[in-house]
Amino acid sequence: MQNQTIPKASIERLTLYLRRLERLHVAGQKTISSSALGEALGLTDAQVRKDLTYFGQFGHPGIGYNIAELVPKLREILGLDRLWNVALVGVGNLGRALLHYKGLREQGFEIVAIFDQDPEKVGDRVNGLIVESSEELAFTIEKLDIELGLICVPAEAAQDVANALAETGIKGILNFAPFSIFVPERISLCSVDLALELEQLSFQVIRKTPNLEHRAS
Amino acid sequence: MQNQTIPKASIERLTLYLRRLERLHVAGQKTISSSALGEALGLTDAQVRKDLTYFGQFGHPGIGYNIAELVPKLREILGLDRLWNVALVGVGNLGRALLHYKGLREQGFEIVAIFDQDPEKVGDRVNGLIVESSEELAFTIEKLDIELGLICVPAEAAQDVANALAETGIKGILNFAPFSIFVPERISLCSVDLALELEQLSFQVIRKTPNLEHRAS
DNA sequence: TAGATTGTTAATCGATTAACAATC
DNA sequence: TAGATTGTTAATCGATTAACAATC
Numbered sequence: 001m002q003n004q005t006i007p008k009a010s011i012e013r014l015t016l017y018l019r020r021l022e023r024l025h026v027a028g029q030k031t032i033s034s035s036a037l038g039e040a041l042g043l044t045d046a047q048v049r050k051d052l053t054y055f056g057q058f059g060h061p062g063i064g065y066n067i068a069e070l071v072p073k074l075r076e077i078l079g080l081d082r083l084w085n086v087a088l089v090g091v092g093n094l095g096r097a098l099l100h101y102k103g104l105r106e107q108g109f110e111i112v113a114i115f116d117q118d119p120e121k122v123g124d125r126v127n128g129l130i131v132e133s134s135e136e137l138a139f140t141i142e143k144l145d146i147e148l149g150l151i152c153v154p155a156e157a158a159q160d161v162a163n164a165l166a167e168t169g170i171k172g173i174l175n176f177a178p179f180s181i182f183v184p185e186r187i188s189l190c191s192v193d194l195a196l197e198l199e200q201l202s203f204q205v206i207r208k209t210p211n212l213e214h215r216a217s
Numbered sequence: 218m219q220n221q222t223i224p225k226a227s228i229e230r231l232t233l234y235l236r237r238l239e240r241l242h243v244a245g246q247k248t249i250s251s252s253a254l255g256e257a258l259g260l261t262d263a264q265v266r267k268d269l270t271y272f273g274q275f276g277h278p279g280i281g282y283n284i285a286e287l288v289p290k291l292r293e294i295l296g297l298d299r300l301w302n303v304a305l306v307g308v309g310n311l312g313r314a315l316l317h318y319k320g321l322r323e324q325g326f327e328i329v330a331i332f333d334q335d336p337e338k339v340g341d342r343v344n345g346l347i348v349e350s351s352e353e354l355a356f357t358i359e360k361l362d363i364e365l366g367l368i369c370v371p372a373e374a375a376q377d378v379a380n381a382l383a384e385t386g387i388k389g390i391l392n393f394a395p396f397s398i399f400v401p402e403r404i405s406l407c408s409v410d411l412a413l414e415l416e417q418l419s420f421q422v423i424r425k426t427p428n429l430e431h432r433a434s
Numbered sequence: 435t436a437g438a439t440t441g442t443t444a445a446t447c448g449a450t451t452a453a454c455a456a457t458c
Numbered sequence: 459t460a461g462a463t464t465g466t467t468a469a470t471c472g473a474t475t476a477a478c479a480a481t482c
Contacts, residue, residue: 007473008417015416016397019372033439041397045439046475053441061440062482079419097314103395103412109419148418155236172422174414178320180233180258188421190414195320196232197391197407201365202296202326203228204405205389224449250463262463263451270465278464279458 010051011078016041017048018074025067033064084109085146087170089161090153091116091124091131094176098150099127109148113140117157134164141168148172155179227268228295233258234265235291242284250281301326302363304387306378307370308333308341308348311393315367316344326365330357334374351381358385365389372396 035045059065075081117134124131149165158177172188252262292298334351341348366382375394389405
């Protein structure tokens with residue numbers, strides 16, 4: 001299709017649109033206007049239409065968007081019309097939580113192999129999977145056709161794990177470690193940073209209530 | 218100070234600067250230039266300087282930034298020079314993982330009360346805390362001087378929990394539920410959305426390798 | 435038809451980058 | 459002094475919003 005640059009923020013909103021539309025679909029609603037969809041998400045109608053037109057013309061003037069029609073289109077655009085095999089590296093608290101988190105599988109992301117550097121953990125069974133040594137990374141990733149990797153190790157180890165993953169055929173990495181890692185151009189990278197978000201929140205709270213007394217460290 | 222609007226992205230980078238500087242500080246480094254700091258994080262020198270000058274003049278021309286001097290300034294700006302009492306609502310897998318995650322307390326965020334709607338869970342002890350009924354929210358939040366709340370319930374319940382929190386004196390909410398919630402103006406809101414990030418990643422992977430065969434849903 | 439709503443262009447707004455005088 | 463590096467202005471780039479003809 002066209003080769004405009006699509007704002008990263010538009011893709012994020014695509015996910016929000018899809019979720020909302022899926023709920024409405026289940027609830028039996030047939031169509032929705034850009035303004036109604038935007039309102040549910042705190043966005044403007046123009047924003048919704050603009051985001052969607054990066055990927056095609058899905059709407060019907062005078063009517064709105066056909067929900068049953070749009071849902072599969074968005075799923076396809078986002079790559080959710082397929083199953084992704086995922087590797088998880090770092091079986092600590094966060095790693096375990098992700099292993100138990102059902103939301104991932106529901107969206108088509110299945111953790112099929114787990115790794116840890118700690119010899120104490122290797123061989124343990126967690127949620128039906130056996131913890132493998134990090135040395136097995138390349139072998140298992142190829143064997144199980146794994147395309148995505150989750151980095152759930154401490155900050156100090158994150159870049160090393162990224163490097164190890166980069167030597168395999170992995171295509172995308174989601175980094176949960178509070179550390180800015182670098183990966184080769186060909187690998188996609190996203191990150192989730194819990195502490196960062198809490199810090200954004202504390203900043204916002206302070207700024208909103210500047211009369212809050214707080215002591216110097 | 219000045220009343221320019223500070224880009225949200227700048228605040229996020231402030232957190233990254235702080236982390237990096239704290240490591241360098243521990244490692245004994247005394248000063249750093251904007252270009253060196255930027256390089257470590259994949260940013261330009263101009264960006265680093267611009268971000269910092271929203272909050273003051275911290276650098277020394279010809280020398281760079283004094284790390285020991287800048288770290289406490291950033292901690293103060295971000296509100297990390299104090300302790301925050303935090304409530305966690307929803308003691309599922311994700312909630313439990315956050316309870317065990319040491320990174321939060323290290324940054325000054327302490328979970329001091331946990332709530333769940335499920336009568337089966339109320340009274341359970343998790344990581345030293347007793348699960349309280351959601352009805353206790355307002356009472357406990359006031360009693361323990363809690364300012365921040367973490368929403369770790371399923372999407373369906375997220376807005377209800379947000380509403381309940383909004384009736385207490387809570388100042389900020391970090392929402393982990395995959396649902397766009399609304400809160401009153403006076404409450405700050407951030408969110409962490411695991412599934413959304415994975416979906417961004419799958420989108421990116423697909424776009425980078427457009428020859429990837431994938432079947433329709 | 436009248437009313438609703440799209441897709442798209444142009445206008446606005448905001449964020450990043452380049453450049454450089456001032457400073458150590 | 460010469461070299462390094464800041465803070466800041468102006469230029470560029472990118473994203474959002476407003477407006478409206480086209481369409482159902």
